[in-house]
Each structure stands twice: as C-alpha cells, then as structure tokens.
Amino acid sequence: MPIDPVTLAVLKGRLEQIADEMDATLYRSAFNPIIAEARDACHGLYHAETGDTLVQGTKGLPIFVGAMAFAVRAVIAKVAADRGLEPGDTFLFNDPYDGGTHLNDFRLVRPVFRNGRLFCWLASVGHWLDIGGNVPGNYNPRATESHQEGVRFPPVKLIRAGVIQQDILDILSANSRVPQSNWGDLNGQLNALDLGEKRLSELLADYGDAAVAEAFGLLMDRAEALMAAEIEGLPDGTYVFEDFLDNDGVVDEPLRIALDMRVLGGRMVLDFSRSSPPCLGPINISVATTVAACYVALKHAFPDVPANAGVLRPVEVIAPDSTLLGAKAPRPVAGYTETILRLIGVIFGALGQARPDRATAAPFGTINALALSGQRGDGTRWVMFSFFGGGLGGNPESDGLHHANNPISTATIPPVEILEAANPVMFTQWALRPDSGGPGLHRGGVGAVYEIEALAPGVTEIALLGERGRFAPFGVAGGGPGAMNAFWWETPEGRATAPMASKVVGVSIRQGQRLRLESPGGGGWGDPTQRPVEAIARDIRLGHVSAEAAIRDYGVRVAADGSVAR
C-alpha cells in the first residue's frame, strides 16, 4: 500500500529531524569554532546505491548538500573496488577531487545495515582547523599543488567492524598543528553518526524499512517536480553572464567565470565552458564542487524546493576539465569558496536577466579566511582562524542586509569575546563600513571593518585568502556596485598592503601592531536616483552613507542640517 500524504509528511519531518539532531550534536561537541560557532559542517542520509542526498539537515552548510553525494559515491567506489564493507565500518577522508570542497573538510561515511543488507549511508562533514601544509589553517594563497595545502586522505576505514584504527589516528595526529582540536572534532562527528544511527533505527522500528525506503523515493520525485515547475516559470532562452576573480594568488591575472544558461521548458543547462582554464593558484574547484554551488544558487533563487538530490535532476551542469571549474588533482583548491561565490553570483546575474522582476544584486562575495598564528609566552602554538561577513545585494523586496554571511553557509561569526578568550589578540574595531553598500533604489547592505591588535609577545603571522579586491560586487537593474575588499597591516615603515590584493601570506606583525580588514558591501538594486530622499537622509544620519557619497551616487543635495533634496 502506498504511503499516504500525512505519513509521508511525518516521515519527512522525522528524517530531517535526524539530520538536524546530528548537526546540533556536532555543533555542541566540536572543538574548533569553525564548526562549533560557524557551523561549517553538515549531516545527512544518502542513497545506498547511488549516494544521492536523501535528506539533509535544515541548518547544515548549504554548499555541502550537493557535494556530499559525491563524497558518498567515492566511498561506494572504494567499497566496490575492495569488496569490503561490514556493519560497524566508518570511512574517513578529505580528498577534494572525489568529494568536493577542500582538505579541511573531513568526511565520515558510515553504512547502515538492515537484515544484512545495506539500507543507506549516514555521513558527516566538518571543517577541521588545521591539517598540515604550508600555512596554518590551510588557506595557502600561494599553493600551486594540493600537497602544499595539506595532507590528503583518500577514503580509509577509520573504524573497521566497530574497532577504531589507532594507526590512522596516529597519522592524523602527526599531521596537524592542532591535533587535540582535530581529535575533539573527530569525536564530535562520531557522536553525530552514533546518534543518527540510533535515531534512524528507532524510526525504522516505528514505520518499517519499506515505508521509509518508499518515502526516500517519493521525496526525491517531489523535489524534482517542484524544481521543474520553477524552471518553467522562466522564459525559454539563453542568458549570458560573467564575472571575474581578482587573481589566483600566484599569477596576478583576472580569471573569468562565464555562464551560458539555457532554459527550455522544465529543463535548464548551466554551461560554464567559456570560463578560464585551470589556474596555478588555489582557486580551482572540482566538478563536485561546481555542481554543489549550482544547487546553492538555485535554492536561493527558489527557496521552496526541498533539500535533496531530486532538485538537480532537471538541471544539467557543464564544467569541462579545460576550465578551473572542473579541476583534477593535484590542482590546488583551498580557496574553493571564492570561486563558488563568484559562480553563484553569475547564476544570480543570469537569472536576473531571465526574470528582472526577481533579480538579486551581487552579495559581497568573499569569505576572507583570515588565519593569525604564533606562539604563546609558554611556547604553545595558537591559531586563530575565522571567516568574515559583508553586505548582501539589494533586491526587489528590500535593501541588502548589512553584515551577513555568504550564500554558501549559514555560519554565524564567532563572538569577539570567544576569539579573544582563546587567542592573544584584541579587536580594536568591529563595526559596519560606511559607503560600502552599492547605491540603488534598494541599497546594497554594507560590509564591515575588523581591526585587530596583536597581544602575543612574539610575532603574529598573518595569512588571508580573500577576493573582491579588484572587481566589485555588481548591481542589477540600474543599481551600482558595492565597495571592494581592503586589507592592511602595520609595519615599522607604516601600513602595508599585499601585491595580490586580498591574498596574503608570509607576513607578520609584532605585539602592539594592528591589521585591518574592510569587507565589501552588496550591489545595489534599481536606479539610485529613484531612491526616496527620506531613505537617503536616514542613511546619512545613521552613517551608512556619507554626505559626499550621497551627492555623488544618488544625485542629491545635502544641507548642513542633514536634510536631503533632489
């Protein structure tokens, strides 16, 4: 008997609840703040044979929804090659070419058996703080091959029939600057898998294996139908859009992300063939990552489609290995976030051409991965690593949001007080950045200013992997661009900036010296000369827009008392 709609709805809720609880378990038990506070992690249930994403938690990092299926497939291939899979096994790996993203993202994949047969996979991914390589935190903007970025693990059995393999733990421990943090995170991920296994077996006991398996299929079919309906809402045609990355950190030349988006009925082709070739520096991405990024962009444009693999059935992604979006080993990939953010923006741009009434201007478009490190007075090593926020784009509904996270994540920023409690640094400014939102009828959200003083007695090493230092976040429908990224640090000779703009490595500051990051705002939406003078006057009063910028960008007159007129 087929499942009735109410039971299907209940199962959907309970399955998502399992993934949500796995997410929450890892957030709460993880050691490094990138997981615990910034939620750079994800959990889900995956198809026994295809590895397709069946269910993902509602809070997990969006970019992993598409990528995790590739990770599970890598394990399926490994199992097929080795003919070895037993209940109680758990695989561990971080290979970015097989599973997407970058070396810091450690995946644990565990089979769930029912009556001696594989029922589905549970998987967990989380961003570990450090896994060797040239740069603490692994965002090495000068890497030219994967081996300089860190240690690469292919899928290996961390747990073999319930027995944890100490030799693998020892290898992991020897290859990180912060082995204890990694060990804590690993245990958190194992906690999450244990919990998922327990909850899933409770669910199967309640509803039976057959009903749950049927629900998996129905939920994917439903997602596919919803996505196809959304695509049908776009006029048929080909839409062309492109944007650029500043450079790859090694060669100072811009890199093109070009999209030809073809829409026909309920199907869509996203063709990136005209993009730049693979690059020397670490901003290549694998096909798995490209597909995952397309999913993220489409899900933001059509928020109501569900989070499972069915969504991608009506969409074809073309990213040949002749482009930096289809890179193979050992092309360096640590900066993958920058490339996918530009790719997502390009999809927004093309969708905006298809449906100008629903256009969203470019978000700030860089994660600004900043790693500060050094030795404490007692000789122990410290690494402070965080990503920073910026403005979202203006849109038909509202001004862009100030100081938001990137579309690829739902990460919250670690509190200043947590960062200062854990590291010898003092923030001297944590503020919104005036004049950084793109002008428009609906202004882009503003970025932020983060200024940090080194408290450590010795040197504080700096590594930054950022973007948007040369190409500003674009506006749409007549809106202007947001401000670009900016970064400087103090030296005895004064303030220094990096030749590669927002990619910095091999520099340091001393106790009492400061560094400063100013992040981009979002692009504007609509004609700025149409923005009501009251809104402009308010922006000036609040300091989000200076009087000079208002005169320049909005074509208004500003009186000494702050009143605004056209």
Added chain:
Amino acid sequence: MIVGVDVGGTFTDLFLYDAATGAFRTAKVPSNRGDEASGFLNGLRALGGAASMDAVVHGTTVGTNALLERKGSRLGVITTAGFRDVLEMRRRDRRHTWGLWGDFTPVADRDLRLEVPERTLADGTIRTPVDIAAVQAAARALLVAGAKACAIVFINAYANPANERAAAEAVRAIWPNRHVSVSSEILPEIREFERASTTALNAYLQPVVAGYLARLEGALAEERFQGRFHIVQSNGGIMSTATARRMPVRTALSGPAAGVIAAAAIATAAGFENAITCDLGGTSFDVSLVAGGRMELAAQATIDFGVVIRSPMIEITTIGAGGGSIAHVDRGGLLQVGPESAGSRPGPVCYGQGNDRPTLTDANVVLGRINAERPIGGALARLDVDAAREAIRRHVGDPLGLDPMAAAEAILRVANAKMAGAIRLVSIERGHDPGRFVALPFGGGGALHVGALIREVGLKAALVPRYPGVTSALGCIIADVRHDQVRTLNLSLDGLDAAALDARMVTEAEAARAVVAEAGLPVEGIETVFELDMHYAGQTHTVAVPLPVTLGEGTTGITAAAVRAAFEAAYSRAFTRLLPGIPVRIVTLRTAAIGRRPAFDLAMLAPGEGASMDAAARGSRPVWFDGAWTEAKVFARLDLPVGSVVPGPAILEQPDATIVVDPGLAARTDRFGNLIIERA
C-alpha cells in the same frame, strides 16, 4: 485569596482561588488595548474588588507586544570604543537559510549608540580604565537626543564588570529615571551579541513595562489592595514586580507561559502526557508542545530576526490568525485570513463597533457556531449576525463568486489550515507523531476549531479544559515562584578550589533565594537548583551539568570529584564519548531558586452534584456543517456530568468559551470536568 489575571488582546481573564476554603471563581471582561489597567481593575471588581485579595499574579503581554510591534522606548546604548555596531551586526546571520532578501533594523538607531574609551581583556585585565567624563558626556548626549532608556554593554564585562559598573554608576547619577540596563547585571555571560541584545531589549522594555506596572499598582492602591502583586516570567515562574521592573526582558513570553503551565498540569492530571497547547486569541494563534508532561524550555529565544533574548523561556510558535483576523481576497484572487486583525476594538463586524471588514469570528457567528444571543464576555447584549453576513458577502463572497454561507465556510477552512500548519510546525516538523498528541485549546476561541485540527493534523483527540478561557489565569495561580541567576566563572576542573566554588554557589543561592522570599507568596519551601555549563578545554559550546547538591547550612558540600562525576554523566548522556586526558573547564554557574507553590487539586474544578444531561440540555439550533444547515444539539457545558458522552454535531456553551463537536466526533466529560473530544 489569590487571583490570577491574564490580560489578552481581546479579553482579560481572571481566576480567583481561596486556599482556605478551596473555592474558586472566574471572570472575563473586555481588554482595552493601550489601557490594559482598566480591564484589569474591572475584572478584579467583578470578583469582589482588590481590597479583599491577598495576592495578584499577572500574566502580561505588554512586553511581548512592545517587542513584536517595535513599540519599546527610544533607546540609547553606551559601549566600548570600536563596538557600537554589535547590535546591528548580529552574529553575521541572515533571515532564512535559503533566500537572501530582507533587511534588519535594530532596536537602537546607530546614532543613538555611543562609544566611550574603555577596554577589558578576556582574562579580566583592565587594559583601559573607563573614561567617566566620556560616559557622562555620552549619557547627556543620549538624553538630548530623546533617549528614554539606556543600555550599557562593554566588551568582556562578563570577565570583569569593573569598568561597566563604574560607567553604570556615572550614568545612573545623571539619568532621570531608573531605566538603565547594564550587561553584567542582566546577563554576566560570555558572547557579546547575545549579552548586548538581551541588555538592550531589557532597556527597551523598561519604560514600557515599568509604566504599565506603575499604572496597575497605582490603580490597585486606589482600590485599597494590601496584598502582593506578581508577574509570570517567560520561564513559567513567578517574580515580584520589583524584579519585573529591573528585568522586564524576562516577561517577553509571560502571558503564553502562564497558559502552558496550566495546560501541562491539566493534561498530565487527565492522563495525557503529550499535548499541543493551542491558544486562539484575538490576533494570534500560539502553539506550544508539552511532551512527557513537561513543557519545553529554550536557553534563548529569537523573538524576531536579530531580536535575541538569552534567558530561559518556554518554546512557543505564533502565527497571525486569531478570532479578530480579517478575511480578504488578495490581488491574486486568493482568500486570506489575517495577519491584519480588528483586535478587540473595533473588533469583529458582529460587535457593531465600527469595523465593516469580516473576521474569523464573524464567519463563526454566521455559520451558527457562536451563539449570537449570548456573546462571550458579557459586555455585548447580542451579536449582529446580519451585519457579519453582509460584510462576508461584500468582501469575500462577491469577489469569489460564492454565496455568503459558502464564503463564511471558506474563511473557516483557510483559518483552520493555517492553525493546522502551526501545529505541524511544532509536532511533525520536529519529528513528533501527532497521533500521540492531544490538542489542548485554551483562550476563548480554540475550542471552536479543534474538530478540524484533529482531522487535518491527525491528532489523537482534543482535551478542552473545564474553563478554557481562564487557563492562563489558572496558570498564574499554580506557577512556582522562580528566580534564575547566571554567572560566568571560567575555572579549570583540575586543581579546582572547591571551597571557593562552594562559597560562590552559596552567595548566588542566597541572592536568588532572597528574591524568591521577598516575592512574599506562600510557598511550601524554596528549592535551590545548581547547574554548571561545562566543557572540555577547547570546545566553545557547553553541556548543562545539573549538580546533585543543594544548599544546606551555609554550604552546598560540593567537591571536585562530584563536579567531575556530574560532568561525565551529563557529557555521556549528550554525546556518548568522553575525551579522557583533555582538561575540563567550568564556564558558567546557573542558579535557580524555586519556591514551590502549594499543590492545586484540579479535581476541585469538576462538575458538582447537580450536573446531569437533563440539566445541561439547551435544546438545539441549526449550525452550518459541510455545506448545509444541520440541527445540532446544544448543551450548557458546565452542567454536563462526569462520564457523559455527547455525540456530534453538538454545541457546548459556557460563559467563557464555545465548543463545537463536529459530526463524527464525540465529547466525553472526565473526572476533572475536562472534555475529551475524539472520533466517535
């Protein structure tokens, strides 16, 4: 005599209980939005006047409404140089996981957030002493700019509040009122945004709540009230009005919390430990989950995007669908009910107070579900059915091409679907099987709709309390007195100075117990509950570790071994794997003093000797079900005897509520006088 008072948007409900005789009385009077005090006093007069009461316990929505409608006071913030944007930058989140639209306006404008030179480091070291002259200048500037309340939030003040205290003293010397909230007093806990938000919202509410309480206290004094006046907190405990003035942020969910306390008690007594409480008010529908007999408490709540309160409170889901919700056809030709509401003034069309746009209540009246001749609350003689039908015809029927009856039924269906959606949110979408839950409607209107909720969501049954309209007021009577305190300690478990920890716990406990004792309500005893937030060094999140100790003769008897054992037990429960070898840290001490109120026997609410089917029968009247008029039997609900069963279709009436038993369902009366409505 103690009276519970629940001031809702439409009605003020009261429950009077005489502990000496075990007698009780209820009352319902109209609320006056903006002048809640008058309804409050009218209600007390209906119960014999304030002078005869020993205590008044109040569940209020004044704070809730001020937050939701952004009608708090003009707020100024004084903060550490470099950090004025903490409130507006939030935790760098966005509104929705998927979709990037929407912006955010903080409760204090950027030009009213001023910075002063001062800095404390994470270890508590004062790096820069606070510049008092700058603080004074900032306070004066805020006053000139019209600020009515002031929040002081310094970075790392949880680690050492000295700078913040000095600034607070300087501001309080200048500030013309008591509305100064200081982060180390409100929430001395690490994480600057959560602390800043909670502190700012506290200040934002202070003038509103203090003004409201002053009006009530003034009016009570005029009525020669000599007893104690208390407020229900969002965590379901009671506090004094003095505490409420200091910490109004703890009233954010005061009204709903009172109802959920009573609902949990009623459901558990009736043998249902899983219940979904449904409060259909004039403007909103609030849903909360009671699982295993316990209401769920969250450590913090997001009232709206970026509006975060960190303080224990009940989990509640609210949608904008109430009896006063206005039905209209939108530009896309779709029938919508709410979120716009006619409230209690002017109220539904049938009230005849000037509104001519149809509401959910109007649909219920037109369909014969509400008795137009005997309106709830007693303020109106009768309801104007013809005006309601005309409004439905004009605003819903004609645009949709439906006759007025079909249009009224359509309004009901849309509203039912919205309510069912809210119930799904808290049950199905959190993995609870609705088939194991009963709907527990309270407020005046919920019981009109439970039939549809049982059907649409697949709930097991509905449990309608004996006095659904006064459930929140009843909750005020049975809630414990409670005071929570939090303090960040940051201690290592290795080499723990247990004596110093003990001294700290004793200090915290005595302070919390004093607050409970000062509240002055009779309690059977004050329990002290200690909890440590602990983790392995390196983790940022913590595990709540209940300590198996209580306050004895000036000591808790805590030892390092007991703390370790409690931590390992709690960690294992939460995560299965311990991490031997990694040092353990104590981050925060949470202390709750709970004054247990005397047990309240719900059986006293049960029907008396005179109850019988004959006494309850009130004939019948036509009611519109599924496209046709059906003759439904009518009963006086309070006269139904224990064990009686009424098959649907039937209407059960009582002074504070109307219960509709749909065809195919039956209503049975249990030994507490509750109605259990289930499939016949």
